[in-house]
Amino acid sequence: MIITDLAATQAIGVALAEGIEAQHWPACLLLFRGPLGAGKTTLIRALLGALGVTGTVRSPSFTLIEGYPLAATTVQHVDLYRLNDPAELEDLGFADLLNGRDICLVEWPERAPRLTAQADLLVDLEPLGLLRRVDWQARTPLGSRLSARLPV
16 A cells, blocks of 8 residues: 555554554554654554554654553563563563453564564554555464555
C-alpha cells in the first residue's frame, strides 16, 4: 500500500488500535521494520494514542523498552536499534514482556531475528521520496484479524 502523508500513517496506527480493542486487548507481538525515517515511531505513537496512552510518547532508542500501563493491559514499546547482539534481549528481560498479557510493539526487530517467528503481525515501512510503502504480513490468526482492519 502506498501512503501519501502523515495522516495516512497515523490512520494505520489507529486501525491497529481498533483491531486490538475489538479483540478484547489480547497479548500480541507486532513488529515494525524499516529504515530510519520510515515512519515506524509515528505509526506506533498513533497506535498508542488510540489505545489511550496520554502524554509524550518517545521512541525508546536509549532505554530500549518503555512500558505504558493501561486499564486493560500494558503496552511495551521496544526499540532494538541500539542492540548489538540478540543475546542482549535476555539481559533486558525481554522474555518477561512476552508473558501472555502485554501488547509488545517492536521497532528494528531485524536486530533479533528470532522474534519474527513469534510475531503476530509484521509491518514493513519503506520511504519512497515523499511517499511511503506500507506492507504487512499476518503470521498468526490474531495477526490476520488485526490486518483485516487495516486500510487497503
